[in-house]
Amino acid sequence: MQETQAKTPKKWPIVLLSILLALTVGVLIFIWTRFGNAPPQDEGYQMTTYAMAAVVQQTVYGSAGQEAASAAAQAVSDLNEWISWRSETSDIAQINNQAGSSPVQVQPSTLSILQTCLDVAQKSGGAFDPTVLPLTTLWNIGSDNQRVPSAEEISQGLACVGYQNLVLDPDASTAFLSVAGAGLDLGAVGKGAGCDAAVAAYQEAGVEGGVVAVGGSVGVYGSRSDGRPWTIAIRNPNSGEDRTAALGTLEITEGFVSTSGTYEQTFTENGVTYHHILDPKTGYPSSNDLVSVTVVCDNGALSDALSTACLVLGLEQAQTLLAQYDAGGIFINEENQIFVTDNLQDALEVTADGFTLMS
Ligand code: ADP
Numbered sequence: 001m002q003e004t005q006a007k008t009p010k011k012w013p014i015v016l017l018s019i020l021l022a023l024t025v026g027v028l029i030f031i032w033t034r035f036g037n038a039p040p041q042d043e044g045y046q047m048t049t050y051a052m053a054a055v056v057q058q059t060v061y062g063s064a065g066q067e068a069a070s071a072a073a074q075a076v077s078d079l080n081e082w083i084s085w086r087s088e089t090s091d092i093a094q095i096n097n098q099a100g101s102s103p104v105q106v107q108p109s110t111l112s113i114l115q116t117c118l119d120v121a122q123k124s125g126g127a128f129d130p131t132v133l134p135l136t137t138l139w140n141i142g143s144d145n146q147r148v149p150s151a152e153e154i155s156q157g158l159a160c161v162g163y164q165n166l167v168l169d170p171d172a173s174t175a176f177l178s179v180a181g182a183g184l185d186l187g188a189v190g191k192g193a194g195c196d197a198a199v200a201a202y203q204e205a206g207v208e209g210g211v212v213a214v215g216g217s218v219g220v221y222g223s224r225s226d227g228r229p230w231t232i233a234i235r236n237p238n239s240g241e242d243r244t245a246a247l248g249t250l251e252i253t254e255g256f257v258s259t260s261g262t263y264e265q266t267f268t269e270n271g272v273t274y275h276h277i278l279d280p281k282t283g284y285p286s287s288n289d290l291v292s293v294t295v296v297c298d299n300g301a302l303s304d305a306l307s308t309a310c311l312v313l314g315l316e317q318a319q320t321l322l323a324q325y326d327a328g329g330i331f332i333n334e335e336n337q338i339f340v341t342d343n344l345q346d347a348l349e350v351t352a353d354g355f356t357l358m359s
Pocket residue numbers: 127128129130132136185186187188189191215216259260261264276277278279280304307308312
């Protein structure tokens with residue numbers, strides 16, 4: 001009895017010390033997770049790099065986020081090395097060099113992108129055409145040498161343009177341009193294909209979820225840590241140089257979103273403004289009343305090719321094209337009218353003033 005009574009008062013300092021220690025550890029953990037090096041899980045790991053003449057922005061969720069974002073950034077740069085006609089050693093530069101001469105063995109990813117290009121070229125009746133290089137190098141829009149080519153130059157360029165000249169052999173993994181002087185320019189699919197490469201990297205790394213934007217193309221994978229759908233901002237076509245101004249938001253749970261706009265790269269000569277999306281039939285910038293097209297589907301390269309195709313085709317034919325791919329579309333015309341395909345009606349929220357949502 002006495003022994004017990006004698007020991008009892010000695011326990012209190014230990015209990016108090018334990019509580020104090022637990023509180024200190026708790027506060028330290030809070031400070032470390034809040035302000036320390038480790039990013040809070042729910043905000044995701046963010047990375048901004050530059051590739052394909054565009055900003056590459058990523059947010060990746062999960063413990064492998066940082067690793068996956070680095071792998072994805074590398075994958076986008078690597079892909080560019082295979083598909084840029086400007087990169088001398090690329091598959092595309094070699095196909096162009098061998099035009100009219102012989103087929104070229106290409107990477108599986110290059111072949112797959114070319115197959116997407118050919119399919120969209122056929123289904124769009126050539127409104128999208130990966131063989132536009134002889135025209136794009138005449139106009140050089142977006143560079144210091146941009147200019148309006150002469151009618152004669154355009155007709156010479158047009159003579160070498162035609163997706164029918166692109167011959168693919170999937171079994172041999174080769175691509176061939178059957179006409180000398182022909183050339184591939186994958187500028188209209190590259191950024192979307194970059195999103196495919198990034199999402200493949202997320203998948204391989206086993207992350208919870210991630211979102212990547214390469215210029216005007218976006219890809220989402222998995223889920224956000226808060227379980228909410230991904231919210232993609234759609235650019236306001238009237239915002240001029242301000243690339244951050246949004247027309248509104250699009251909520252998606254998976255897939256890829258690409259936007260093409262006539263406002264993207266322009267120059268004005270003798271009072272006429274020219275933009276960078278060409279009509280392969282005329283050799284001049286496309287001219288209908290569409291100023292912006294956003295396409296949503298399950299593949300990045302496809303969404304990018306389709307957004308360019310739709311801009312050239314105009315609203316009516318564009319809708320027919322998208323239906324063939326089960327894709328969604330948001331179209332904005334010069335009168336600030338917005339047309340949305342049925343499958344995106346509930347996903348789009350317009351927040352900018354001055355637009356009319358057509359039904
Ligand atoms: P951005 O590259 O600005 O995202 P697009 O995806 O619409 O826009 O691609 C435009 C680029 O595609 C042009 O800069 C040019 O290299 C190429 N291009 C232009 N017109 C066409 C066309 N009708 N079909 C295929 N590629 C095109």
